[in-house]
Amino acid sequence: MTGEHGRWRRLRTNRDWLGFWFMLPAAAFLLLFLVYPLGLGIWLSFTDARIGSPGNWIGLENYEWIIGDAKFQTAVFFTLLYTLVASAFKFAIGLYLALLLNQAMPFKAIIRAVVLIPFIVPTVLSAIAFWWIFDPQFSVISWSLKKLGWIQGNINFLGDAWNARWSVIFANVWRGVPFIAISLLAGLQTLPPSLYEAATLDGATRWQMFRYVTYPLLTPIIAVVMTFSVLFTFTDFQLIKVLTNGGPAGSTELMATMSYNTAILGSRIGEGSAVSTAMVPFLLAAIMFSWFGLQRRKWQHGESND
C-alpha cells in the first residue's frame, strides 16, 4: 500500500509528470476534436461508406475515381485560382489599408471600426447581399451602368463561367480584407518609432522606410496573417454555397462545397472524404511555405540574413 501511495505521490508532485498533467486536457481536446475527425476522414476516404452504412475498405479506388473526374479537376483548378487571386488581392489591399490607417488622421477610431464591418457581418448575410448585387435582372451595378448609358443589357454576373468566378472572388476579397488590414495594423503599431527616427536622420525616403524598416519587421506578422488567410480562403464554403452553389455547371465549385455535396447530400461519405482529404496536401504546403519560407529568417534571432 505504501508503495502505491509513494508512486501516486510521485506522479502528483514530480515536475515532469506535473507538466504532463497540465498538458493532458489540451492534448485530449486536440485528440478528440482534431486528430480523431481528421483520422476518421482519411480512413473513410479509403472505404465506400455511405450515410447509413459503414462501408468496406476499397483502397485507393475513391482517389483514382476523383482524379479522373472532370468535375473534381475543375474544382481543384478553381479552388487554387480562388485562393491565389483572392489572397493576393486581400494582401495588397489589406496592407495598403493598414498603412493608411496607421497614419495620423481625423476620426481614426471610427474609420478603423468601419473597416471591420465586412468582417463582422455574418458570411451568409453578406453572401445574400452579393446575391442581389450580382442578380441577373435586378443588379444595382447593371442598373447604374445602364442609367449612365455605358452598357445596354444587364451584366450576366453569375451566369457565365468566368464572370461567376471573378464575381465570387470579388465577394471573398471584400469579406477578407478587414481581417488582414486590422491584423497588420496591430503589427504596425508594435514597430518601435526609434527605428523610423533613425531612418529619418539617415535621410531615408518613405519608400526606403517601408522597404527596409516596415516590411522586414512586419514579415513574421504577414506570414501568420497570410497563412490564416490562405487557409480560410482555401476552405471557403458559405459564400459559394449561397451565391452559386457551385454553378453554372460546376464552374465555381470549390473542393469544400464538392465534398459536402458528395458526402452529405449525395450520401457518398467515402468519396466525399476523399475530396476533402485531397485538400490536406495543399493546406500543408501553404503552411510549410509560410513557416520555412517566411519565418525562418535568421535576423529574427538576432543574426543577419545570409
Add this chain to the structure above:
Amino acid sequence: MSQRKFTRRDVLKTGAALTGAGVLQGADLALFAQAWAQSTPWKPEKGAKLQLLRWKRFVQSEEDGFVALVAAFTKATGVPVTVLNESLDDVQPKASVAANTGQGPDIFWGLYSLPHLFPAKCLDVTDVADYLGRKYGGWVPSAVTYGKSGKGWIAIPVGYNGNIINYRKSMIEKAGFKEVPKDTAAFMELMKALKAKSVAGGFALGRASGDGNAWVHWCLWAHGANLVDAKDKVVINSPETVKALEYAKQLSTHFVPGTASWNDAFNNKAFLESQVSLTNNGVSIYAAAKANAGKDPKAKEVMDDMDHSLWPVGPVGKPTEFHVAYPMLAMRYTKSPQAAKAFMAFTLEAENYNKWLLAAVAYITHPLNAYDANPVWTSDKKLTIVRDVAKRTLTAGGLGSVGEKAASALADFVILDMFASVCTDRATVKDAIAVAERQARRIYR
C-alpha cells in the same frame, strides 16, 4: 393500391365525407378528433411523445394549417408532438444519420426517395396505407412507388408539390399565342416568339435543386431519354439524350439572359417584377402575388394576368413531368410506433387533410384520389390543373429504382449540369453526355 377497384359504396362514402366534413371548424373538428381517437385501430402507447422533423414551409398558410392539424392530434390523443423545421436540403442528411445511429426524431418528412435510402430502418406502415387507400379512393401510382418497398409500405406519401409552367397571358398573346402549346415543337415556337416580339421566358440553369431539376428532367424524358433503364443500367449515352440536349440548347437561346445563375428563387423575383414572361415553378409565385394584391397594384396586375399550364408533351408522346414528392416515414427505433402510425393516419383523414390542402392553396397536391373533390381545386380555376400533378408525375430515378442511387444522382446534379454545360457552351453535347455517363456509372455501380 392504385389498381384496386373500389366499389360504388366506397366512392359514395368518401364523397359524403368530403362534402360533409370538408371544412369542419372549431367545435366540430374537436368532436371529430375525439371520436376518431376512440375508434382508431392505432392506440398510442401510454406516455407516448412524438418528434417530427419536416421540410421548412414555402407557403406560410400551409405551415399554419399543419400546426393546427398537429394541435388537433395532440388534443384528441393526448400525445404531444414537437415539430422541427429544416431546410429541404438538410432533411435527408439528418434522417440518414438518425437512421444510422438509431436515435433522433420519430417521424421524418422529406423529399422523393428519402424512405428508400434506408428501407430497413423505416417502420412498416402497410396497415395505415391500406386503411387510407381503401377509405379514400386509392393511391395514385407514383405514391405507390414512393411509399412501397418490396411488399410493404415504408412511408406514407403525404403530398406533392406541383412544378408547372407559370406564364403571363398578355405576354404570350403579344407573341401570337392564346395558350401554352401542348407539344414541344410548338413550345419552341412560343419561346422564340416571346423573345422576339414580347418578353422572354426562361428556366433555371443554375444549381436550382427544385425548378432546375424539374425542367431538365422533363426535357430529358420528353425526348425518350433516360439516365437508367428499369434495371438501373446506365443508358444516358443515347441518340434520345442528344436530341433532348439539342432541344434544350436551342430553347435556351430564347431565354432571358442570366438563367444560368438562377437558383430556385431567382425566377420568382423576376416573374413578379414582369421581367420574365414564362418560367417553371410551383404555385408560390401566384400565392405571393395574391397575398400582396391588396396593397401593391403591381402584384395585382401579375395575379390577374398570370396563369398556369402543364408541361408540353415531347416526341415520346406522353406527359413526362417531374413534381416534388413529400413522403413521411417513421423510424423503426421510435418508442411510440402506434402513436406515429396514428399521426400519419390522422393527417390524411378527410376532416384534417381537406383543411390542410385548403390552407396550402394548391402548393400541396394529394396522393389519394378522393381528394380530387377538395374545394381548393375549384376555388380558383388557375389552380385546378395542379390537382392532377400527382397522377402525372414520374418518379425520381425515372424508369429506374427510386432509392439512394436516384437521390445521389439528383444531389450531384448529374442531369442538371449536363444540360447547363451544353446550354452555356461549356461543353459539347458529346462531352457533356460522357461526363454524365461516367458519373452515373459510378453512382449506379
